[in-house]
Amino acid sequence: MSLLEVRDLRVSFDTDDGTVYAVQGxxxxxxxxxxxxxxxxxxxxxxxxxxxxxxxxxxxxxxxEAKLEGVDLLAMSERELEAxxxxxxxxxxxxxxxxxxxxxxxxHQIAEAMRVHSQVTKAQAEDRxxxxxxxxxxxxxxxxxxxxxxxxxxxxxxxxxxAMALALEPKLIIADEPTTALxxxxxxxxxxxxxxxxxxxxTAVILITHDLGVVADVADEVVIMYAGRPxxxxxxxxxxxxxHHPYTQGLLQSIPSYSGRTGKLRxxxxxxxxxxxxxxxxxxxxxxxxxxxxCRVAPPPLKPVGTKPGHLSACVLPADRVGLSxxxxxxxxxxxxxxxx
Amino acid sequence: MIRLVAxxxxxxxxxxxxxxxxxxxxxxxxxxxxxxARFAGRDAGPAQIRDAAVRLxxxxxxxxxxxxxxxxxxxxSFGLDFQNQVPINSEIARAFPVTxxxxxxxxxIWLLIGIPIGIMSATHPRTxxxxxxxxxxxxxxxxxxxxxxxxxxxxxxxxxxxxGLSWFPAAGYVGITTSPGQWFLHLxxxxxxxxxxxxxxxxxxxxxxxxxxLGEDYxxxxxxxxxxxxxxxxxxxxxAALTPVVTQLGIDVGTLLAGAFVTERVFGLPGLGQLAxxxxxxxxxxxxxxxxxxxxxxxxxMNTIVDxxxxxxxxRVRLA
Ligand SMILES: Nc1ncnc2c1ncn2[C@@H]1O[C@H](COP(=O)(O)OP(=O)(O)OP(=O)(O)O)[C@@H](O)[C@H]1O
Ligand SMILES: [Mg+2]
Numbered sequence: 001m002s003l004l005e006v007r008d009l010r011v012s013f014d015t016d017d018g019t020v021y022a023v024q025g026x027x028x029x030x031x032x033x034x035x036x037x038x039x040x041x042x043x044x045x046x047x048x049x050x051x052x053x054x055x056x057x058x059x060x061x062x063x064x065e066a067k068l069e070g071v072d073l074l075a076m077s078e079r080e081l082e083a084x085x086x087x088x089x090x091x092x093x094x095x096x097x098x099x100x101x102x103x104x105x106x107x108h109q110i111a112e113a114m115r116v117h118s119q120v121t122k123a124q125a126e127d128r129x130x131x132x133x134x135x136x137x138x139x140x141x142x143x144x145x146x147x148x149x150x151x152x153x154x155x156x157x158x159x160x161x162x163a164m165a166l167a168l169e170p171k172l173i174i175a176d177e178p179t180t181a182l183x184x185x186x187x188x189x190x191x192x193x194x195x196x197x198x199x200x201x202x203t204a205v206i207l208i209t210h211d212l213g214v215v216a217d218v219a220d221e222v223v224i225m226y227a228g229r230p231x232x233x234x235x236x237x238x239x240x241x242x243x244h245h246p247y248t249q250g251l252l253q254s255i256p257s258y259s260g261r262t263g264k265l266r267x268x269x270x271x272x273x274x275x276x277x278x279x280x281x282x283x284x285x286x287x288x289x290x291x292x293x294x295c296r297v298a299p300p301p302l303k304p305v306g307t308k309p310g311h312l313s314a315c316v317l318p319a320d321r322v323g324l325s326x327x328x329x330x331x332x333x334x335x336x337x338x339x340x341x
Numbered sequence: 342m343i344r345l346v347a348x349x350x351x352x353x354x355x356x357x358x359x360x361x362x363x364x365x366x367x368x369x370x371x372x373x374x375x376x377x378a379r380f381a382g383r384d385a386g387p388a389q390i391r392d393a394a395v396r397l398x399x400x401x402x403x404x405x406x407x408x409x410x411x412x413x414x415x416x417x418s419f420g421l422d423f424q425n426q427v428p429i430n431s432e433i434a435r436a437f438p439v440t441x442x443x444x445x446x447x448x449x450i451w452l453l454i455g456i457p458i459g460i461m462s463a464t465h466p467r468t469x470x471x472x473x474x475x476x477x478x479x480x481x482x483x484x485x486x487x488x489x490x491x492x493x494x495x496x497x498x499x500x501x502x503x504x505g506l507s508w509f510p511a512a513g514y515v516g517i518t519t520s521p522g523q524w525f526l527h528l529x530x531x532x533x534x535x536x537x538x539x540x541x542x543x544x545x546x547x548x549x550x551x552x553x554x555l556g557e558d559y560x561x562x563x564x565x566x567x568x569x570x571x572x573x574x575x576x577x578x579x580x581a582a583l584t585p586v587v588t589q590l591g592i593d594v595g596t597l598l599a600g601a602f603v604t605e606r607v608f609g610l611p612g613l614g615q616l617a618x619x620x621x622x623x624x625x626x627x628x629x630x631x632x633x634x635x636x637x638x639x640x641x642x643m644n645t646i647v648d649x650x651x652x653x654x655x656x657r658v659r660l661a
Contacts, residue, residue: 056564078570086567093565098558101577102657113566148656164566 001070002029003171003204009064011052021275022048024228035205037219039212045228046208050174054089055081087117090165094177096157100149107145110164117168132163136193155186162193169201176208191218212255216240224248227272227283229299234311242322244305244313247284249324292316342659345652353645360637361414365407368630373399379626382426419631424623429631432616439514440612443531444597450536451543459547464574466552474544481541490534490607497530512609531608535601546589551582587650595643599636
């Protein structure tokens with residue numbers, strides 16, 4: 001059984017300007033101890049999707065299913081969710097500078113979670129906090145435990161966040177762009193730390209990022225998300241070697257190391273669709289070089305593609321048409337599309 | 342922390358010196374004869390005017406005079422009142438407890454009203470409860486203190502008394518040591534008058550501050566840890582939202598302690614505000630000078646206290 005199985009998740013917000021359909025049918029699953037990368041451009045709904053299942057999107061309308069070890073999180077009361085947050089599922093956020101409370105000592109903030117979820121004394125929690133700070137690589141943890149967040153650098157604060165997330169040895173850590181706000185050398189250290197902690201604690205991780213390079217390094221599986229929907233899901237190797245969905249292919253071609261010997265970057269043309277309405281076609285249709293008539297009828301469901309098991313793509317193109325070499329230049333694609341019609 | 346407090350105290354003393362100096366220059370520098378006449382009292386003859394000149398040290402140089410004045414202040418002496426030639430100290434000693442009672446009581450009331458309503462509005466934004474809170478705030482915000490005061494007098498004094506229920510006195514003050522019950526009855530209407538307008542301001546202040554805080558990333562972190570809604574709102578939210586409230590409270594208390602002019606006037610409370618207004622009306626320069634020094638000192642002292650409390654509340658300030 002998957003640790004977490006999310007099916008047809010839909011999240012919308014009623015705002016003064018109308019309803020924002022931020023997530024429109026997201027599905028993914030996480031296996032115990034594994035790392036799932038969720039990749040997508042800004043605004044594709046990565047944060048909303050993962051926070052909504054933990055009840056952290058106030059004011060949102062949520063439908064669908066999110067089963068943690070078979071129990072639906074979306075059907076839980078706030079109280080039941082509180083018991084799960086921080087103990088079974090922890091979250092790490094993007095900006096470590098603003099994610100810690102400025103008025104409390106870091107040791108207290110780490111100990112706080114332990115004290116609500118388990119019967120430990122203040123002293124035990126404090127000791128464990130020191131232990132954790134040491135594990136995440138903070139020098140002189142016994143002294144630093146009494147410091148305030150502003151006395152730490154950004155990278156060190158993210159280490160504190162990781163220590164906090166690990167405090168109760170959760171089954172799943174959701175890390176929402178944990179390194180985006182940090183400089184490059186620190187980014188690598190934090191990712192390495194996260195991977196090491198995951199190994200030591202046997203924790204599953206959802207790693208949200210828009211950096212495909214990061215996913216290639218640390219993820220076991222990857223979901224490519226676009227306009228609130230999954231476009232493709234695959235093992236990391238399949239995703240990079242045999243991408244099926246034109247959006248995935250476009251993403252790969254827009255990173256420098258993948259653009260081949262020509263060295264020419266090919267950014268995807270056009271813009272993502274507006275989320276102010278429900279999208280009832282393939283959300284990528286307007287930017288897709290291979291768009292067919294049937295793409296306009298309904299959003300294509302995920303279907304098995306390629307050669308590897310578990311490789312799914314929400315695209316109507318033939319299932320065996322995988323890999324970047326399969327992606328023809330735009331002129332030819334338009335021709336091919338026309339020929340098929 | 343100790344260094345911060347020391348620094349603030351040194352600064353406080355410097356500002357007080359500047360204030361006294363300016364007051365001195367404005368009130369006590371000029372033609373010695375005119376000055377002596379202004380300080381000698383209403384019915385003073387030439388001999389008394391000469392006495393006053395000696396008392397003020399007017400026949401000495403400027404710095405000596407200022408020093409003389411400062412030493413007087415340090416001994417708690419503001420000199421004699423122009424109209425009746427009584428020590429100003431005793432007038433202030435009589436007026437200050439009145440104003441202090443008025444201010445302290447209404448601070449308690451406005452915080453007891455403003456903080457809960459503000460928190461309720463911020464934690465239920467755009468609901469009926471929030472709108473009710475906003476309506477409360479706007480009603481009293483748009484009502485000048487004297488209108489509210491007169492309204493209270495009309496309802497609770499005039500109508501009640503006409504109906505045979507003389508519960509509240511119309512005016513005046515009774516010391517708490519004389520009769521706690523009477524003290525309370527004489528102050529309840531002034532308290533409410535002052536407090537309701539302030540409560541409205543604090544409701545808005547706390548609502549805004551808490552709404553901002555509740556949108557912060559660290560609140561999401563607190564929720565993600567599985568803390569209860571209560572803990573998140575009070576321990577993580579309200580705690581962080583208090584800082585601007587403390588700042589505002591310091592300013593308000595300092596300003597009001599110098600005299601809650603309108604409220605004191607409407608309810609005939611013989612506080613510092615009344616003392617100042619009467620002195621200005623009678624061109625009683627020594628009293629005006631004393632009240633000015635006192636008012637400025639209250640504000641500066643409250644500011645110092647705010648700075649220190651601020652540092653206690655916020656480690657970023659304390660450890661800077
Ligand atoms: N509380 C909210 N009210 C209205 N719209 C919201 C709310 N929260 C998020 N959205 C919208 O939902 C969409 C998805 O946002 P989300 O933060 O999940 O994107 P993301 O994929 O995490 O992007 P990024 O990479 O920039 O973090 C965005 O268009 C955003 O404006
Ligand atoms: Mg995000």
